[in-house]
Each structure stands twice: as C-alpha cells, then as structure tokens.
Amino acid sequence: MRRQIFWLTAFAALCANGPAGAAQDTSVRRSSDRNFANFTPCVQAVRIAHEDAPVIDGDLSDPVWRRAQPITEFYQVDPVEGAAPTEPTKAYVLFDERNLYIGIYNYDSEPELIRRSQMQRDFILRDDDAVRVYLDTFGSFRDAYFFGVNANGARADALIENNSNYQNQWNTIWRAESRLADDGWMTEIVIPFQSISFDPNLEEWNMQIVRNIRRKNEEIRWSNIDRSRGRIDMTNPGRLAGVRDVESGIGLELQAYVTGAAAYDWRTADKDYDFNPSGNAFYKITPSLTGSLTVNTDFSDTQLDDRQVNTGRFSLFFPETRDFFLQDAQVFEFGGRIFQDLVNGMPFFSRNIGIVDGQPVDLLAGAKLSGKLGPANIGAISARTSASEAIGVDGQFLSSARLSVPVLSASKLGLVFTHGDPTGEDESTVAGADFQFKKLNLFGDGTLFADTAYTHSFTGGESDHMLAHETAYRSQTWNGTFRFRDIGADYAPKLGFVNRTDIRRYNANGWRKYRPSGGFIREAETGGFANIITDRNGRTLDRFFGAWMGGSNNPGDELWLRYENGFVDIVDPFSIAGEVPVAPGDYRWSQYEVEASATNARMVGAEVEARWGGIYDGDYLNIRSELSLRPSRYFELAAGYEYSDFDLPSGEIGVHIASVNSTIAFTPDMTIKTEIQYDNISEAFTFFSRFSWEPMPEREIFLSIGHTALIERTDFPRDFTSRRSSLALRLGHTFRM
Structure with a gap:
C-alpha cells in the first residue's frame, strides 16, 4: 500500500444535536461550530x-x-x-x-x-x-x-x-x-x-x-x-x-439453478456436455441467525482471477470471489487489521474450499451458520468436496468456526477453529483467539487501534503457532503503525494461508498529512517506514527502509514518489519466474518509484507507475500502466499492462502481463462483461465473456463463453494455438417464503 511502500524525492506539484428536519444553512459552517x-x-x-x-x-x-x-x-x-x-x-x-x-x-x-x-x-x-x-x-x-x-x-x-x-x-x-x-x-x-x-x-x-x-x-x-x-x-x-415488528416470511429462501454446459478440446477434438442442477437454501433460524445449505454448487459466473506471475520467493495470494463464501463473510473475519494487507499466517481462507493448488474441485454440499446469537457473532461452515482424478485428491470434509463478542466500548474478543486439509495429505486442525481494541477521540480527533491474534496449528503430527500484533494511530495529521508477527517453522494452517514460516517480522511506519486551506493541492503527505524480518534465532533475513511523499489535487489526480533501501539474505536458492536463478547470499540495493494517475472520473483515466534500481546484484525495472475509457454510460473499456525486467549476472528475463476488460451495460440489470488476459511466462491466453440479465430481482439468466490458448513468446502474436472452448447457460430463480 502507498503508506507502506517508501520514498525519498519531492512531491513535484504540490439522536442528538439539532432537529433532523432543520433547514440547511448554506453558509460555510466549520467543525468548530x-x-x-x-x-x-x-x-x-x-x-x-x-x-x-x-x-x-x-x-x-x-x-x-x-x-x-x-x-x-x-x-x-x-x-x-x-x-x-x-x-x-x-x-x-x-x-x-x-x-x-x-x-x-x-x-x-x-x-x-x-x-x-x-x-x-x-x-x-x-x-x-x-x-x-x-x-x-x-x-x-x-x-x-x-x-x-x-x-x-x-x-x-x-x-x-x-x-x-x-x-x-x-x-x-x-x-x-x-x-x-x-x-x-x-x-x-x-x-x-x-x-x-x-x-x-x-x-x-x-x-x-x-x-x-x-x-x-x-x-x-x-x-x-x-x-x-x-x-x-x-x-x-x-x-x-423505530424499525420494529417486521416480517421476513417464514425465513426460507431457495435459490434454484440449472446449468447446461459444453466444451471442446482443440488438441484432442473431444467434446464434453454437462447438465448440472444446483441450489442454495437459506433459513433464518432467527432474524439475526441464518443457516445456509448449498448442493452441487455452481461457480460458472465467477470472474477470472487477476493474472499474476510469481517473480519472488513465496507463493501468491488470490482473493475469494465466489458468492456463497462471501455471503455473511464479515462474521468470519479474524484478527482485525492484522490481516488487512499482510495475509501470511491467516488461519482461515475460504478459497481453500473447492480449490486445490489453483485447480477447482467440485463442491458436493456445504452448510453454513452465520449471524448473531445474543451478543455473540457466530460463523460456522462445513463442506464436502468431491474427489478429482485430474489433480489426485480424494473428497474431503472441511470445516471452520468463528465466535466473537463485543467488549468495552468499541472492541471485541473472539475465537477461531478450523479442521481439514483440502489435499487430504494430513489431519489438520487450527485453533486461535484474537482481541481487537479501539479507542476513539484520542488526542483530539485520533483513533487508536490495538489488535492481537494467536493461533496454533496441529498438522501431520507437528504443531506450531503464530502470534501477531498491530498498534496503529490514525488522525488527520500524525499517523503511525507498529506490527509484529512471529510464525513458527511448523505452523501449517491447511485451511488458511501461509507462505513464509520460521520468521519474526517487525514493521513500523509514520507519516504526516497536510491539508492546504486553498489552492491546487487537496491533500499531501510524507512519511517513512522500516520493515525487518528475522529468523526465530534473530538472524536478519530481510531489511527495508524507505520514505515516500505525494498527494492529490482537487479533481483527484495523484502523484507519489517513493524510495527504498533493501537488504535480503537468501538462504535457499530460487528462480525468478522459474527461469533466472538467484543463488544464496547477501544482496543490497536501492530502488526508486514514481506513480502518477489521472482520475477515472473523466472520460479517459490513466495510471502509470515506474520502479527501478538494483536487485540481486543486478538491475530491475518495473512499469505498470492502466488506461480506462468511458465514452458513454453504456460502455467501458479498461486496459492494463505490466512489464518487469530482471537483468542479473545469472541471466535476464522480461515478464509481460496484459489484460483488457470491457463492459457493455444495456441497463443496470443487463450487462456483457469480457475479460482477456495474457502473460508471456505461462504463455496462456484467456478469453471469458459473461452475459447476465435480471429481468426481475428474483430471476437470473446467465450465459458465458470462454476460450483458452497458448501463444509462444518467441513468436507472439502469430503462434496462436487454441486449447479449449466452453459455453455455459445458467437459469436461476430465487423463491422466498
């Protein structure tokens, strides 16, 4: 995020309190009144x-x-x-x-x-x-x-x-x-x-x-x-x-779907046809507690994940996008601010249900309980996945539960529990607790946050822990954050997300915001940060220091400048994008970054970010750009391109990622969305177009067309080899009783 990313150069362009029905005073009324x-x-x-x-x-x-x-x-x-x-x-x-x-x-x-x-x-x-x-x-x-x-x-x-x-x-x-x-x-x-x-x-x-x-x-x-x-x-x-004595029927909602799908494999000429009924049921046990059931769940309308290429040492994170798991997702939230942008160590991540090693597996059935019972927030989910010969896994029962209760004036205390391994390789259980503290109006307009989480995993005969804490202060002027995270070597939350263990991580940052009283600049800020990662014996593995400066003008355009000084101690060799090796050893570098954006509130919006400097005893360049076009309210086009160049003593590689997204909206309830993605490392080209129409709020018609291909990077774009085409039609209706 901007406030954690770093810089040095300069910013180049710098039921109370009156009747609700009172007439509006059009004079400028300051907060001091x-x-x-x-x-x-x-x-x-x-x-x-x-x-x-x-x-x-x-x-x-x-x-x-x-x-x-x-x-x-x-x-x-x-x-x-x-x-x-x-x-x-x-x-x-x-x-x-x-x-x-x-x-x-x-x-x-x-x-x-x-x-x-x-x-x-x-x-x-x-x-x-x-x-x-x-x-x-x-x-x-x-x-x-x-x-x-x-x-x-x-x-x-x-x-x-x-x-x-x-x-x-x-x-x-x-x-x-x-x-x-x-x-x-x-x-x-x-x-x-x-x-x-x-x-x-x-x-x-x-x-x-x-x-x-x-x-x-x-x-x-x-x-x-x-x-x-x-x-x-x-x-x-x-x-x-005054919202009292309202009805929600008998509290039962049924969602019935039927999907017809066809696929063609261009390599083998095989054709595949499928007819798939599915459904969800939601029952309000009380007005504040809902039980949910899904059967033969259909995810045909799920959008493509944003294309990523792993150029680092640790696995990538892809967020959840499926509706069933997002329903009442806030009940399962754990750790507060701790996992807001640093997801390493997360005890439960619903994407692990129905997706194994990035490949989908069928979800035969799932049950969920979510809502409030007395003062407590309750979330519980259990799902049965099917076996998949393609990726070699058996069907699994996977479960998670979350309980939290409000304490003090604006804080809460909670527990989390998970059980199951999507791969079936181990028996895995995780248990933990968290405390999320908030204090308002500190030093005037400031807010103090202090979130702490502890979890312990028991997997395959091994057990270990994660302890994390964040203290943050936010105000209109001075702001700061301190984070600490301790992850044991054998911590393995199989239904969570972890991509680096056996570490202690320390993060600190502070920044000052400025709000000029007039002129071109709406808001500016400057700050600095320090991120240090050690092993659990105190040996420094990563160390980053830096600063940033930037801000926005009145229309919403932004300019940001960042600087970072880095040190990493590579213990185990790895390869950038699987191709350019990086040997164990100590590496030091400096990197610089400039980011400028023109607000998308205009017909044409754009963002360009350039980062350059040293890396692994070589040179690094990253350029990311986005362009959006809205010529009318019915049509939108967005194109993105990212280029990363690594020029190291051990080799050179250029990574290209491109995407084009378009939306045609005939009405607010009838749209065609199309996504096109390509990267030169996997050489995978993906086209996915979705037509959705809600003729009434309870009824849905959904049609999708997909196509995948390989485009060899050495002969781009001429060498286009089709792999698979797919077509799916889904009809859905919601019944409320």
Missing part, C-alpha cells in the same frame, strides 16, 4: 402499510414520502470538514412489514454537470455522482451492509468488515431507481428485510448516508464527520430508530 466527536444524529423511521408503499421509479413526488421525517442536516467531510455542503441533500426513511424504503433528493444547481458515466452493477462509486447507505443492523459499530446508487440507477452492494474490508463481490436482492430533475437528481431504494439479517431486539440500527458530488470531488455525510475515518467506518454512525 459543533463537537463532531459526540455528534450522533438520529431519525425515526416511519411505518406505513404495505399497500401504501411508494412506487420505486426514482420519483419522490409520491405523497407517501411526505409522511417521513426528512433528514437535511448533512456536512462536508471533503474538501472542508464540517462545512455546509455546496448542494443540499434531503433523505427519507419509511418501512412496512416487508421492506425498508429510502428516498434521497440530491439537489444540484447545475444538473447538466451531474456525472453519471456508469450503468453496470457494482460500479465504481467514486467516479460518479452517487449516494451510499450503510446499515449496521446488529449494533456492532464495525460491520455493515452497503448499498450504493448513482444518477443512472446503477446499483452497488457490499459487505463491510471491521470498518476496513469492502467485500463488493457480495450481492443480494434489492431494487433502486434514479431520475434526473430540473434541480438535481433523485433515487429510491427498497431493501427487503429478507435480504439482510438483523437483531430484532435492537432499539436502533446504526446508519450512515454519504453523497459525493463528483465534479467538485466533494464528499457529504450525515454522520461520522471526520475525514481521518474512512467512509466505510461505522465507528460513529447516525441512528435509525
């Missing part, structure tokens, strides 16, 4: 009869909205924290026994300049005029459901974990429509109570509403008026009161 540390706005949701529910068409003129208590008191967070927004916003909340209704009127004095460049599901909200709604339905102050809508009515939904992780692969059933007006734009949202879990005994839900005005790069919030806390942070939310 109100104590935002204790600011907790509250709104009463108004109950209506189901037959009086508003028509969801993006038009707030429906008379029923006038029954709602209007929310008009919003504040800027960017660019002037605590100031009155430059454009007013008005929000309403209604509910009946089945649904929650949210209407938002986004007034705009220049409606012709409203940015609405995207139409597809799960669009990038920061690039458009959009509104976000966060619902913490358990009073956790950490986890939330997220719903976002832009001026086209495009929808985005996600799960928020631990105020930091944003799981945008999660989807649920809900509706939204937007409409332009002469004085702005409106949106209407309906969220069925069957689509979310909640604590029926909770007097108030935590809620946040955020609006961004893209052309001004202005962010407006209802609560949490503190730019040192991200917009997904639910530490200091507003309150939504």
Whole structure:
C-alpha cells in the first residue's frame, strides 16, 4: 500500500444535536461550530402499510414520502470538514412489514454537470455522482451492509468488515431507481428485510448516508464527520430508530439453478456436455441467525482471477470471489487489521474450499451458520468436496468456526477453529483467539487501534503457532503503525494461508498529512517506514527502509514518489519466474518509484507507475500502466499492462502481463462483461465473456463463453494455438417464503 511502500524525492506539484428536519444553512459552517466527536444524529423511521408503499421509479413526488421525517442536516467531510455542503441533500426513511424504503433528493444547481458515466452493477462509486447507505443492523459499530446508487440507477452492494474490508463481490436482492430533475437528481431504494439479517431486539440500527458530488470531488455525510475515518467506518454512525415488528416470511429462501454446459478440446477434438442442477437454501433460524445449505454448487459466473506471475520467493495470494463464501463473510473475519494487507499466517481462507493448488474441485454440499446469537457473532461452515482424478485428491470434509463478542466500548474478543486439509495429505486442525481494541477521540480527533491474534496449528503430527500484533494511530495529521508477527517453522494452517514460516517480522511506519486551506493541492503527505524480518534465532533475513511523499489535487489526480533501501539474505536458492536463478547470499540495493494517475472520473483515466534500481546484484525495472475509457454510460473499456525486467549476472528475463476488460451495460440489470488476459511466462491466453440479465430481482439468466490458448513468446502474436472452448447457460430463480 502507498503508506507502506517508501520514498525519498519531492512531491513535484504540490439522536442528538439539532432537529433532523432543520433547514440547511448554506453558509460555510466549520467543525468548530459543533463537537463532531459526540455528534450522533438520529431519525425515526416511519411505518406505513404495505399497500401504501411508494412506487420505486426514482420519483419522490409520491405523497407517501411526505409522511417521513426528512433528514437535511448533512456536512462536508471533503474538501472542508464540517462545512455546509455546496448542494443540499434531503433523505427519507419509511418501512412496512416487508421492506425498508429510502428516498434521497440530491439537489444540484447545475444538473447538466451531474456525472453519471456508469450503468453496470457494482460500479465504481467514486467516479460518479452517487449516494451510499450503510446499515449496521446488529449494533456492532464495525460491520455493515452497503448499498450504493448513482444518477443512472446503477446499483452497488457490499459487505463491510471491521470498518476496513469492502467485500463488493457480495450481492443480494434489492431494487433502486434514479431520475434526473430540473434541480438535481433523485433515487429510491427498497431493501427487503429478507435480504439482510438483523437483531430484532435492537432499539436502533446504526446508519450512515454519504453523497459525493463528483465534479467538485466533494464528499457529504450525515454522520461520522471526520475525514481521518474512512467512509466505510461505522465507528460513529447516525441512528435509525423505530424499525420494529417486521416480517421476513417464514425465513426460507431457495435459490434454484440449472446449468447446461459444453466444451471442446482443440488438441484432442473431444467434446464434453454437462447438465448440472444446483441450489442454495437459506433459513433464518432467527432474524439475526441464518443457516445456509448449498448442493452441487455452481461457480460458472465467477470472474477470472487477476493474472499474476510469481517473480519472488513465496507463493501468491488470490482473493475469494465466489458468492456463497462471501455471503455473511464479515462474521468470519479474524484478527482485525492484522490481516488487512499482510495475509501470511491467516488461519482461515475460504478459497481453500473447492480449490486445490489453483485447480477447482467440485463442491458436493456445504452448510453454513452465520449471524448473531445474543451478543455473540457466530460463523460456522462445513463442506464436502468431491474427489478429482485430474489433480489426485480424494473428497474431503472441511470445516471452520468463528465466535466473537463485543467488549468495552468499541472492541471485541473472539475465537477461531478450523479442521481439514483440502489435499487430504494430513489431519489438520487450527485453533486461535484474537482481541481487537479501539479507542476513539484520542488526542483530539485520533483513533487508536490495538489488535492481537494467536493461533496454533496441529498438522501431520507437528504443531506450531503464530502470534501477531498491530498498534496503529490514525488522525488527520500524525499517523503511525507498529506490527509484529512471529510464525513458527511448523505452523501449517491447511485451511488458511501461509507462505513464509520460521520468521519474526517487525514493521513500523509514520507519516504526516497536510491539508492546504486553498489552492491546487487537496491533500499531501510524507512519511517513512522500516520493515525487518528475522529468523526465530534473530538472524536478519530481510531489511527495508524507505520514505515516500505525494498527494492529490482537487479533481483527484495523484502523484507519489517513493524510495527504498533493501537488504535480503537468501538462504535457499530460487528462480525468478522459474527461469533466472538467484543463488544464496547477501544482496543490497536501492530502488526508486514514481506513480502518477489521472482520475477515472473523466472520460479517459490513466495510471502509470515506474520502479527501478538494483536487485540481486543486478538491475530491475518495473512499469505498470492502466488506461480506462468511458465514452458513454453504456460502455467501458479498461486496459492494463505490466512489464518487469530482471537483468542479473545469472541471466535476464522480461515478464509481460496484459489484460483488457470491457463492459457493455444495456441497463443496470443487463450487462456483457469480457475479460482477456495474457502473460508471456505461462504463455496462456484467456478469453471469458459473461452475459447476465435480471429481468426481475428474483430471476437470473446467465450465459458465458470462454476460450483458452497458448501463444509462444518467441513468436507472439502469430503462434496462436487454441486449447479449449466452453459455453455455459445458467437459469436461476430465487423463491422466498
């Protein structure tokens, strides 16, 4: 991440506090006029009869909205924290026994300049005029459901974990429509109570509403008026009161799918046909505790993993993208900030269920329990995978469980347990505990985090541990982090992720943020870091020191400069990309990096990053570039290219990775997404195109076309050898009872 990456050169271009329905003061109102540390706005949701529910068409003129208590008191967070927004916003909340209704009127004095460049599901909200709604339905102050809508009515939904992780692969059933007006734009949202879990005994839900005005790069919030806390942070939310006595049917949801697939092997001319029924069932044991069952699970709609080539010493990490495992994923979150970007040692990683050594295996059945029981958050999953002759594994039972309870004012204490080995080679069990501490309003606007995790694995007759800790302080000016991680030589969480053992790791960084009161620069920062890795006898294996400097301008363009001084002690020989050997020994180097980006909020966006210097007694160059094009809201094209050159005494290699992604969005519910990838090390070319259409929220039509080929690097692009083509059609329907 930027703050951990390093530099030296200079930055080249430098239910409280007033009635919710009060009229908006359009003068600039600074945060000194109100104590935002204790600011907790509250709104009463108004109950209506189901037959009086508003028509969801993006038009707030429906008379029923006038029954709602209007929310008009919003504040800027960017660019002037605590100031009155430059454009007013008005929000309403209604509910009946089945649904929650949210209407938002986004007034705009220049409606012709409203940015609405995207139409597809799960669009990038920061690039458009959009509104976000966060619902913490358990009073956790950490986890939330997220719903976002832009001026086209495009929808985005996600799960928020631990105020930091944003799981945008999660989807649920809900509706939204937007409409332009002469004085702005409106949106209407309906969220069925069957689509979310909640604590029926909770007097108030935590809620946040955020609006961004893209052309001004202005962010407006209802609560949490503190730019040192991200917009997904639910530490200091507003309150939504009065949502009581609602129905979610008998709590049963059935998802039925049928998939017809065909494949052709170009090498052998073999044809393969498959007809595959599958299904998921979700039952709300209580409104806040859900049991799930999946049978013969179909993952045909899962997107391609981003192409990676391993040029280092340790295995690569690929994130989870499958819907079944992302459902209620926040319940399984462990360790807090510890595994936010350093995943080595993670005790449970759901991708290990159904994928072995990067190859998929069929998931015959799986059961999951997730939600809240009393004050405790509970997550448990058990799955049965099938045998695979292709990769030589037998079917396995794989299980994990997670329990956490809130303690103190904003902290939690938890346990984790896993059992099973996806390969079947060993009996493997992991048990552990974590404590996630948070202290608000320290030294004014600061927040202190202190997360600690301990796990122990018992695998194949061996046992060992992992101990990790992070202390972090975040504020609008001074920031710092200290991390420690101790991983034993025999620590082996077979359902987790570990790529380096027998080490102790120490990380520290600190940086200062600057917010000029006017001019071209929106935000700047400068900082430094130190990362040291030793073996468990104290011998230094890796040591990196560095600094960085950079920032962003008012439209959102960025420039960053970094410097790193590195030392590594290679104990075991390895090969870069499997081709250029690196011998054991001590290596020292310096590297420099420049990164510049032009915001994607324009029709054309771009990012270029160059890193160069020494490595392993040789020279290193890495260039990464991305280009995006949005000529209309119906079409988007993104191209990426990365080149890495290693020129060592033992040999030279150039690694090329290229990708092209396109989206054609006919409507917010009908899209064609295409992904093309190639790298010259595996010489693998992949084409995958997906057509998806939801004619209604409960119904799905999905069609995918895939093709793989080999392109020899010495004769690129002429030597194109097709390997496999595939076609799949899936029909799905959700039944709610």
